[in-house]
Amino acid sequence: DSGVTQTPKHLITATGQRVTLRCSPRSGDLSVYWYQQSLDQGLQFLIQYYNGEERAKGNILERFSAQQFPDLHSELNLSSLELGDSALYFCASSKWGNYEQYFGPGTRLTVT
Amino acid sequence: AQKVTQAQTEISVVEKEDVTLDCVYETRDTTYYLFWYKQPPSGELVFLIRRNSFDEQNEISGRYSWNFQKSTSSFNFTITASQVVDSAVYFCALSVDHTGANSKLTFGKGITLSVRP
Numbered sequence: 001d002s003g004v005t006q007t008p009k010h011l012i013t014a015t016g017q018r019v020t021l022r023c024s025p026r027s028g029d030l031s032v033y034w035y036q037q038s039l040d041q042g043l044q045f046l047i048q049y050y051n052g053e054e055r056a057k058g059n060i061l062e063r064f065s066a067q068q069f070p071d072l073h074s075e076l077n078l079s080s081l082e083l084g085d086s087a088l089y090f091c092a093s094s095k096w097g098n099y100e101q102y103f104g105p106g107t108r109l110t111v112t
Numbered sequence: 113a114q115k116v117t118q119a120q121t122e123i124s125v126v127e128k129e130d131v132t133l134d135c136v137y138e139t140r141d142t143t144y145y146l147f148w149y150k151q152p153p154s155g156e157l158v159f160l161i162r163r164n165s166f167d168e169q170n171e172i173s174g175r176y177s178w179n180f181q182k183s184t185s186s187f188n189f190t191i192t193a194s195q196v197v198d199s200a201v202y203f204c205a206l207s208v209d210h211t212g213a214n215s216k217l218t219f220g221k222g223i224t225l226s227v228r229p
Contacts, residue, residue, distance in 0.1 A: 002156070002159070043203065044219075045216035045217060048216060058216055088155065092157075094215070100159050101147075101217060102159055
């Protein structure tokens, strides 16, 4: 158990809908990262937050947004969902900088 | 830009065989960090090791060992006396921002290791 929690574990929704994925980092970790894993794109970085502030963006679509709250949990919002958004979404946390990132169990999103 | 290449896509071995997973990275930064993660069939990503660019010492942890060679930009992972529980997808990853402001991981495509009894 990495200490990072993600909910829900599975999510099935229809095209055009909006969903929210939730992540709680390990105790003491201030950085939260979101990654998407799909068969065609592999594991791709989406966005990073540190202590409530956005620090870096990767290949994140405009339909996607995220935030980190004062209690350090983070949410990833996906809207106007398309079939191609079906993927495994991971949250990871680390103390800071280039310390190792510990990953949550992931949320498997299926868009039908 | 950073890049991680895991040329092997699938490897199949018989239990107790040794197996080496290759990883080649590309970066222009002189300070960078290399990682290996394991993704078992259950799907979670398990951290295995982190190595920084100024520490070329090889590392051994039980049946696992890592060979870091800056001269060839490689960070290979060897499992000695493989076991069925080692069956998983293994990812090599790279992070280059030593300031910590943007420490995203760039992953390779992964290597699927199957260990047969």
